[in-house]
Amino acid sequence: MISLFAWVAIASHIDSNVETAILPNGSYIYASRRKEASFATLVLTASSRFCPETKATNGQRHLLEHILVEGADGDLDRRLEQAGAFLSASTLRDSMRVTIELSADQLELGIAALEEILKSPTASQKRIDDEIESIGQENALIDDAAELSSAAWEQSYGDMGLDPAGKDMKPGSCKPEQLIALHAKQFAPAGISLVIEGPIDPALAKAEATELLMGRSAAYPVGAPRRSLGGGRIECGAFGEARATPCGPFGSMDQVSKFAAALAIASEVPGSFFTYTPTHAPGEITVGRTDSRNGLGVYVDSATRPQMDDLFERGKRMATQWYERQMRTPGSEAIFRGAIGAGNPNARIEEFLVTLKAMTPSDFAAGFASFGSDKGVTVVGTR
Amino acid sequence: MIAVLALIAGFPGHFSEIPAPNAPDCEVEVIAPLPKDFDAKDRGTALALARTVLVSLDNYTPGQIRGLTAGRPCECVVMPDCLRIHIETPGQDWRIGLSIAHAAIQDSLFPDDDVKSAIESLPFFKPSYWRYALSSEATSFQGLSKPKLLKFYRQVFRPDHLFVSVRGPFLEGQAFQKWNSYYPDEWKAPIGERLRPAPEERYASNTGPVTVSELRGPSFSGTAPGLTAKILALYALGAGKDSSVFRIVREKLRLSYRQEALLWPTLEGFEMRIVSVFRPREDEGELPDRVRGELYADCDHWTEATRLHALSMAEASLTRQFVLSPLPFFAPEQPAFTAAYWKFKTGHEFDQAGFLDALRQVPLESMISEAKSFLSGARPITLPGR
Numbered sequence: 001m002i003s004l005f006a007w008v009a010i011a012s013h014i015d016s017n018v019e020t021a022i023l024p025n026g027s028y029i030y031a032s033r034r035k036e037a038s039f040a041t042l043v044l045t046a047s048s049r050f051c052p053e054t055k056a057t058n059g060q061r062h063l064l065e066h067i068l069v070e071g072a073d074g075d076l077d078r079r080l081e082q083a084g085a086f087l088s089a090s091t092l093r094d095s096m097r098v099t100i101e102l103s104a105d106q107l108e109l110g111i112a113a114l115e116e117i118l119k120s121p122t123a124s125q126k127r128i129d130d131e132i133e134s135i136g137q138e139n140a141l142i143d144d145a146a147e148l149s150s151a152a153w154e155q156s157y158g159d160m161g162l163d164p165a166g167k168d169m170k171p172g173s174c175k176p177e178q179l180i181a182l183h184a185k186q187f188a189p190a191g192i193s194l195v196i197e198g199p200i201d202p203a204l205a206k207a208e209a210t211e212l213l214m215g216r217s218a219a220y221p222v223g224a225p226r227r228s229l230g231g232g233r234i235e236c237g238a239f240g241e242a243r244a245t246p247c248g249p250f251g252s253m254d255q256v257s258k259f260a261a262a263l264a265i266a267s268e269v270p271g272s273f274f275t276y277t278p279t280h281a282p283g284e285i286t287v288g289r290t291d292s293r294n295g296l297g298v299y300v301d302s303a304t305r306p307q308m309d310d311l312f313e314r315g316k317r318m319a320t321q322w323y324e325r326q327m328r329t330p331g332s333e334a335i336f337r338g339a340i341g342a343g344n345p346n347a348r349i350e351e352f353l354v355t356l357k358a359m360t361p362s363d364f365a366a367g368f369a370s371f372g373s374d375k376g377v378t379v380v381g382t383r
Numbered sequence: 384m385i386a387v388l389a390l391i392a393g394f395p396g397h398f399s400e401i402p403a404p405n406a407p408d409c410e411v412e413v414i415a416p417l418p419k420d421f422d423a424k425d426r427g428t429a430l431a432l433a434r435t436v437l438v439s440l441d442n443y444t445p446g447q448i449r450g451l452t453a454g455r456p457c458e459c460v461v462m463p464d465c466l467r468i469h470i471e472t473p474g475q476d477w478r479i480g481l482s483i484a485h486a487a488i489q490d491s492l493f494p495d496d497d498v499k500s501a502i503e504s505l506p507f508f509k510p511s512y513w514r515y516a517l518s519s520e521a522t523s524f525q526g527l528s529k530p531k532l533l534k535f536y537r538q539v540f541r542p543d544h545l546f547v548s549v550r551g552p553f554l555e556g557q558a559f560q561k562w563n564s565y566y567p568d569e570w571k572a573p574i575g576e577r578l579r580p581a582p583e584e585r586y587a588s589n590t591g592p593v594t595v596s597e598l599r600g601p602s603f604s605g606t607a608p609g610l611t612a613k614i615l616a617l618y619a620l621g622a623g624k625d626s627s628v629f630r631i632v633r634e635k636l637r638l639s640y641r642q643e644a645l646l647w648p649t650l651e652g653f654e655m656r657i658v659s660v661f662r663p664r665e666d667e668g669e670l671p672d673r674v675r676g677e678l679y680a681d682c683d684h685w686t687e688a689t690r691l692h693a694l695s696m697a698e699a700s701l702t703r704q705f706v707l708s709p710l711p712f713f714a715p716e717q718p719a720f721t722a723a724y725w726k727f728k729t730g731h732e733f734d735q736a737g738f739l740d741a742l743r744q745v746p747l748e749s750m751i752s753e754a755k756s757f758l759s760g761a762r763p764i765t766l767p768g769r
Binding site: 086137138144271292317 | 662
């Protein structure tokens with residue numbers, strides 16, 4: 001009876017251009033017709049809640065991503081390119097994402113490519129070690145903004161905020177069987193979202209996605225939830241400075257108010273950068289600059305309540321615009337929607353706007369104050 | 384310097400407008416070409432200018448600018464061949480966007496404190512490793528002062544040198560009329576300005592932990608024949624996982640994670656480049672020539688499938704926001720920039736469909752020939768990492 005109920009509940013038609021489903025195994029599907037788009041985008045997002053980064057495994061998910069994008073025969077991305085389709089992938093703290101862009105009549109090709117990604121990896125030890133070497137070269141290119149942000153995560157969450165890039169991996173440190181086990185958890189059905197957007201037939205896309213994801217079943221215990229350790233000061237070897245604050249899940253008032261405040265702060269300090277990755281889990285919002293070592297922190301610490309109130313409308317407007325930019329193209333919306341859907345299939349990105357509308361100047365001021373040296377994270381670049 | 388004068392009514396530079404009735408934003412671009420004798424000191428001055436030119440304008444305080452652009456980009460950057468001002472406003476405020484752009488090129492106030500702060504902090508700024516790999520020209524801040532900055536500002540933002548483009552929800556002719564209204568008087572353009580000898584090529588010291596390894600071809604004009612064949616050759620060489628550079632530099636030699644083929648802007652036009660960055664290694668000085676040999680041999684195996692793959696990559700990067708492109712200055716999501724920049728570099732209006740058609744007409748033999756010609760004539764460059 002419960003499973004029958006689940007079957008009835010899986011399909012919820014928002015309108016004729018959108019089809020969604022939560023499958024019995026927990027996988028989330030969202031298919032949307034975007035007539036104005038010239039191509040379709042498929043975004044497979046796999047939540048990391050069954051395999052969070054630990055010191056012992058740090059970097060292995062990143063390695064898995066490198067191995068997977070080559071597909072079963074080692075040339076998946078190349079085969080797609082030859083057909084005029086393009087695959088990219090990235091590993092984030094809370095998920096792994098595979099994006100495929102193709103023409104609308106190539107949907108089957110995209111689904112077939114994702115099927116390869118979902119298969120257990122068969123890479124040899126040599127292949128793994130080669131990719132570890134490649135990742136070492138990739139990590140050598142990490143820029144100052146990323147280092148400042150990474151330090152903020154470390155200060156806020158300790159080992160629970162480890163950078164998935166995996167700076168310390170060495171050849172031989174990961175065995176093929178470890179990757180197979182990791183793959184099973186990373187792509188556990190309950191943590192999968194597949195978002196398809198573009199000039200497509202959403203019912204057809206949903207059917208194809210359902211066929212891809214439905215037969216999969218496996219369950220794993222969820223990793224320990226990320227808990228903030230609070231603020232404080234941390235140094236890192238980059239040039240610049242940053243202020244950061246841990247925040248609640250995407251769409252919560254805690255996240256929204258800090259997010260809007262961060263955008264407002266960044267707009268007051270020319271040349272500053274801002275980082276936040278939408279996630280269902282507690283996250284981190286960072287504002288920093290890499291063109292100078294000072295100015296940002298002084299500005300944040302000296303801001304008065306009236307100054308914060310003056311920025312309230314701007315912060316709100318900028319947060320709205322940020323949201324609209326994410327929704328502007330099918331590709332960016334699919335990434336955005338997939339990130340939240342993989343972590344919590346019942347969550348809706350639209351909640352962000354609802355919360356933003358409800359935000360008061362006091363909420364905003366509290367968000368602003370959370371970047372202060374007494375509450376938030378102060379990152380000091382030492383180079 | 385001798386000054387005198389062509390009398391021209393209205394805006395004496397190049398202006399183009401792209402009406403977009405439903406655009407939620409307005410995009411204004413100003414391209415100010417750098418002088419042909421641009422040297423290391425000029426680069427330092429240009430960087431300080433870019434940092435400060437939009438801070439405070441005659442009619443707009445910093446707070447007003449931030450409020451009017453509502454958090455959208457309002458920036459000036461130094462490109463290898465020009466200064467680029469990029470301003471976005473809400474669509475309905477396109478007149479304000481033009482007004483800010485005009486104030487920036489005509490009446491920037493350069494507050495003393497901001498200029499001082501820029502001059503003091505810029506020498507310590509370190510670009511990302513990839514940005515350094517692409518733009519490793521030497522930069523000097525020695526002797527930089529506000530008077531020098533102001534002199535450079537007047538020199539570079541001469542109205543008759545500028546390429547301005549705007550995209551937004553206006554009717555045809557409206558933006559042009561608005562922009563022209565800023566130039567009611569006849570423009571007196573100084574001519575006969577004497578250039579210094581072209582500066583010697585110098586690179587900034589590499590303080591990063593990665594080595595830059597490169598093959599760099601000679602500079603050629605944007606109007607030179609064969610530009611489309613060169614561009615298609617660059618797509619075949621370096622765009623995508625099936626490109627020669629990816630297969631050989633990353634997969635066969637396992638040399639680097641990031642390696643690209645590029646059509647790079649220069650003061651004279653463009654140059655073809657293949658750039659890779661990697662952790663320092665003992666044989667790094669020999670690698671450019673090794674890469675050259677491997678790539679040259681690979682060109683002999685290019686087939687019609689290679690050409691079609693290159694075209695497919697070109698279509699993706701020119702019509703979508705696909706990032707693997709050898710044209711780092713081309714941004715399909717910023718059509719006003721493309722319009723102004725292409726006019727500046729080639730003298731022609733940019734026509735996306737026509738450009739793609741021209742790429743489709745390039746025969747395989749021409750693509751191979753351009754790739755080999757570049758590879759055989761390119762200078763090997765190694766900038767050792769720490």
